[in-house]
Amino acid sequence: GIEVAVRVTPGPRFVFGDIVVTERSHSDSTPPVALEALGFERGKPAKSGLIVAAREKLVEAWRSTGFPLARIVDEDISADHASSTVNVRIDLDPGP
DSSP: OOOOOOOOOOOOOOEEEEEEEEEOOSSOOOOSSOGGGGTOOTTSBOOHHHHHHHHHHHHHHHHTTTOTTOEEEEEEEEEETTTTEEEEEEEEEOOO
């Protein structure tokens, strides 16, 4: 057989930068879960699975507090290669 050697040089580790969760609502309700509880902390490793899980937990947290129609209406996830950060913006509508 033929031996093949593969060398992988990973780039810099990306961390979370700006994290913004906005609520599109006319209510004065406060979010039922803190960003830190979702694993979102500035400077922590920006793992893609964490973002997906956080979206689900945000929606579920609102639904479990009496907002069954809660949903994500928009999001923007962008990587800043100059600073090796991932900025996250999630817009959530808790519903009526």
